[in-house]
Amino acid sequence: MAITLGHRLRRLRGLLIPEHLNLGWGPFYSLGYLLFLFMPALFGGGESPWAEGVPYGSLGVTVLSVLVFLPLYFINFRLSGVRMVLCVLLIASLGYLLLPYNGFSNTYVIFAVAAAAFIHASLWHRLSLVCLMLATFLLEILWLGLPVFIFGITVIIALAVFFGSHYQIEHQRKSAALKLSHDEVRRLAALAERERIGRDLHDLLGHTLSLIALKSELAGKLFERDAGAARREIDDVTRVARDALSQVRHAVTGIRAAGLSTELAAARQLLESAGVSFSYALADVELTTEQETALSLVVREAVTNIQRHARATKARVELVALREQLQLRIEDDGNGGDLRAGNGLTGIRERVNALDGQFRIDSSRSTGTRLDILLPLVEQSLPVNVPRVHHLMAPR
Numbered sequence: 001m002a003i004t005l006g007h008r009l010r011r012l013r014g015l016l017i018p019e020h021l022n023l024g025w026g027p028f029y030s031l032g033y034l035l036f037l038f039m040p041a042l043f044g045g046g047e048s049p050w051a052e053g054v055p056y057g058s059l060g061v062t063v064l065s066v067l068v069f070l071p072l073y074f075i076n077f078r079l080s081g082v083r084m085v086l087c088v089l090l091i092a093s094l095g096y097l098l099l100p101y102n103g104f105s106n107t108y109v110i111f112a113v114a115a116a117a118f119i120h121a122s123l124w125h126r127l128s129l130v131c132l133m134l135a136t137f138l139l140e141i142l143w144l145g146l147p148v149f150i151f152g153i154t155v156i157i158a159l160a161v162f163f164g165s166h167y168q169i170e171h172q173r174k175s176a177a178l179k180l181s182h183d184e185v186r187r188l189a190a191l192a193e194r195e196r197i198g199r200d201l202h203d204l205l206g207h208t209l210s211l212i213a214l215k216s217e218l219a220g221k222l223f224e225r226d227a228g229a230a231r232r233e234i235d236d237v238t239r240v241a242r243d244a245l246s247q248v249r250h251a252v253t254g255i256r257a258a259g260l261s262t263e264l265a266a267a268r269q270l271l272e273s274a275g276v277s278f279s280y281a282l283a284d285v286e287l288t289t290e291q292e293t294a295l296s297l298v299v300r301e302a303v304t305n306i307q308r309h310a311r312a313t314k315a316r317v318e319l320v321a322l323r324e325q326l327q328l329r330i331e332d333d334g335n336g337g338d339l340r341a342g343n344g345l346t347g348i349r350e351r352v353n354a355l356d357g358q359f360r361i362d363s364s365r366s367t368g369t370r371l372d373i374l375l376p377l378v379e380q381s382l383p384v385n386v387p388r389v390h391h392l393m394a395p396r
Contacts, residue, residue, distance in 0.1 A: 061098065
């Protein structure tokens with residue numbers, strides 16, 4: 001039932017506020033400021049010392065203004081250009097029309113100023129529109145002989161709301177530009193990788209296939225005259241083809257292998273977005289393709305769990321070379337506690353076991369979680385335990 005209700009509420013929100021704006025429930029929370037329109041009724045209007053000289057007429061007029069405001073408020077999110085400017089001015093006009101009856105009609109003027117921040121125009125053009133609306137409000141206050149402090153409060157709140165919205169929009173634009181930049185970097189990296197793979201396969205298979213074609217053609221010509229020579233050429237074709245198949249399989253294995261350094265860079269980006277301080281240290285040791293791929297996938301799974309479940313502030317990945325083993329340690333200072341096998345730990349254990357390794361986990365609510373992966377050290381690798389330490393501090 002709760003899921004159905006939540007789905008219906010999100011569907012209603014999508015009908016009123018376009019989803020591509022990524023505003024969530026914020027515009028609905030902002031409607032709470034409409035309560036200021038009814039403050040005089042709650043505190044006695046002009047009879048209270050603090051509201052002396054502030055008009056407050058029929059409650060019905062205020063309710064009617066709210067009924068007019070709500071359609072304008074939600075329509076404004078779907079407009080742009082001149083039509084959006086006109087809608088903003090209509091919202092401000094509600095404040096002007098209601099002022100003789102309700103001194104708190106400046107609420108509508110503030111809503112209009114906040115909406116003006118979202119107009120697609122330069123900052124100075126939007127500020128000019130804001131100044132025009134505020135100046136009109138001041139002239140009406142002077143004409144009606146109302147207390148000038150109403151205007152003073154309106155200016156302070158309106159400018160605070162306008163610049164708050166302005167900087168929020170600028171932050172969203174910069175975040176979107178940064179995301180596009182990251183996407184472009186990934187796209188170019190993928191394009192460069194495809195070109196590299198194409199060159200490698202051309203260098204790998206071009207000469208081999210030419211040799212196979214040449215020997216096959218020669219075997220065909222020798223078949224009638226010298227069957228033994230033709231058979232030797234066919235045997236050479238078979239050998240060359242098998243060698244080529246072995247080289248292709250080796251190349252594909254390298255292509256599919258995930259790089260540990262690449263995975264750590266992705267981990268940095270993921271944890272930075274969650275406000276987690278991240279550091280890592282890698283011993284200068286050679287890994288086999290299978291080991292690097294397995295450790296990379298382990299790092300990916302563990303970092304994803306940290307970002308989703310741990311609620312950590314610090315995380316660290318460390319690879320050290322012991323006498324006969326490689327040790328990868330991944331630790332965080334999150335909430336720890338009981339861990340379910342379904343959160344990726346089973347996959348990590350299977351990858352480690354497939355390489356004759358060991359997997360240990362230590363998790364407590366006071367110290368966080370630590371994963372230790374031990375793999376056999378390849379014979380050709382001489383460990384040099386001088387770690388290259390990188391400290392990547394994410395903003396809190």
